[in-house]
Amino acid sequence: GAGVSQTPSNKVTEKGKYVELRCDPISGHTALYWYRQSLGQGPEFLIYFQGTGAADDSGLPNDRFFAVRPEGSVSTLKIQRTERGDSAVYLCASSSSAGSANEQFFGPGTRLTVL
Amino acid sequence: SQQGEEDPQALSIQEGENATMNCSYKTSINNLQWYRQNSGRGLVHLILIRSNEREKHSGRLRVTLDTSKKSSSLLITASRAADTASYFCATVVDTGRRALTFGSGTRLQVQP
Numbered sequence A: 001g002a003g004v005s006q007t008p009s010n011k012v013t014e015k016g017k018y019v020e021l022r023c024d025p026i027s028g029h030t031a032l033y034w035y036r037q038s039l040g041q042g043p044e045f046l047i048y049f050q051g052t053g054a055a056d057d058s059g060l061p062n063d064r065f066f067a068v069r070p071e072g073s074v075s076t077l078k079i080q081r082t083e084r085g086d087s088a089v090y091l092c093a094s095s096s097s098a099g100s101a102n103e104q105f106f107g108p109g110t111r112l113t114v115l
Numbered sequence B: 001s002q003q004g005e006e007d008p009q010a011l012s013i014q015e016g017e018n019a020t021m022n023c024s025y026k027t028s029i030n031n032l033q034w035y036r037q038n039s040g041r042g043l044v045h046l047i048l049i050r051s052n053e054r055e056k057h058s059g060r061l062r063v064t065l066d067t068s069k070k071s072s073s074l075l076i077t078a079s080r081a082a083d084t085a086s087y088f089c090a091t092v093v094d095t096g097r098r099a100l101t102f103g104s105g106t107r108l109q110v111q112p
Helices: none
Strands: A005-007 A010-013 A019-024 A031-037 A044-050 A053-056 A065-068 A075-079 A088-095 A110-114 B005-007 B010-014 B019-024 B029-037 B043-050 B055-058 B061-066 B071-076 B085-093 B106-111
Touching (some): A005 A088, A031 A075, A044 A075, A075 A088, B005 B085, B029 B061, B029 B071, B043 B055, B043 B071, B071 B085
Parallel strands (some): A010 A110
Antiparallel strands (some): A031 A088, A065 A075, B029 B043, B029 B085, B055 B061, B085 B106
């Protein structure tokens, strides 16, 4: 596709449930990032992949959050035992390499609501 | 945690006026980027300025960087109603960390 895509666009779940959020990066982009944005705030970094491996997962808030990128393309962010505080927009971005001066291209996000 | 703080938090101007937004950050950086966000969803990259640069232009955008003061400004000239959005600065730090660290944003409203 032409840009980064994320599915679903909206997800409503109940407290304690498990959710998976998907990100399709721009074809050929080796670097993939997950961010979380709460209302009225800027995005906060969660995890960064270079290829298949998680190069930096220092932003994951706790062990309920996990992400994979098994073939170096699509990534899935997994949240176990969801809590109301997990409600936010989850943004995915990709860039053409791991170079720090590279522009990141963002997807439209998944709005997660935990009831 | 938020690296940057944008100032002002909200700005309302008339079409045709210039809009200036400021960003301050805390640690040394490799580069600083500005992004625009409409309707709280996807972000669009506007401009990147490296730590060894002081000023950069792109169309109606002008960005300055003062590393001694750890601050940057974004100027939008001859604003249009379509410029209405939230604007965020984001830094890439010097430690090799590739992730962007965003500020809390400035909400710009351009009145037609």
